Amino acid sequence: MTNSTAGGAIVQYAQGGQEFFVPVVAQSGSLSSPAGEDQARKREMRLLKNREAARECRRKKKEYIKCLENRVAVLENQNKALIDELKSLKELYCQQKTD
DNA sequence: AATACACCGCGTCATTGGTG
DNA sequence: CACCAATGACGCGGTGTATT
Numbered sequence: 244m245t246n247s248t249a250g251g252a253i254v255q256y257a258q259g260g261q262e263f264f265v266p267v268v269a270q271s272g273s274l275s276s277p278a279g280e281d282q283a284r285k286r287e288m289r290l291l292k293n294r295e296a297a298r299e300c301r302r303k304k305k306e307y308i309k310c311l312e313n314r315v316a317v318l319e320n321q322n323k324a325l326i327d328e329l330k331s332l333k334e335l336y337c338q339q340k341t342d
Numbered sequence: 343a344a345t346a347c348a349c350c351g352c353g354t355c356a357t358t359g360g361t362g
Numbered sequence: 363c364a365c366c367a368a369t370g371a372c373g374c375g376g377t378g379t380a381t382t
Contacts, residue, residue, distance in 0.1 A: 292367085294353060300369055301351075 289366095290354075293355085296367060297353070297369080298351090300367095304369090
């Protein structure tokens with residue numbers, strides 16, 4: 244991951260040690276005022292939380308897709324087994340008929 | 343080696359659905 | 363109604379692979 248470093252800070256997650264860049268948006272010179280700082284801090288917090296939420300969301304989505312793929316594999320195997328079973332039962336039936 | 347293309351993961355924004 | 367978490371959509375940069 245390569246972010247530009249114009250105005251912002253490199254922050255590190257508590258767990259995982261992963262680094263990322265948090266941009267700081269200047270808001271018409273109001274950044275120095277407490278209200279401006281507070282707004283900026285709130286924005287950073289929101290971005291940080293959403294960043295983590297997006298990551299988690301993608302992780303869950305991938306896991307879900309894996310589950311679905313697993314299920315497909317299981318059902319395909321079951322289907323094969325049932326087809327085989329049907330085939331052998333048919334053969335058995337035909338044999339008994341000719342006897 | 344250079345280029346084109348596909349794929350992936352990421353960060354951000356906008357939207358949505360649930361909750362106090 | 364305000365707030366928040368989850369998620370879809372978008373654009374971007376990195377990486378691997380095929381083609382020239």
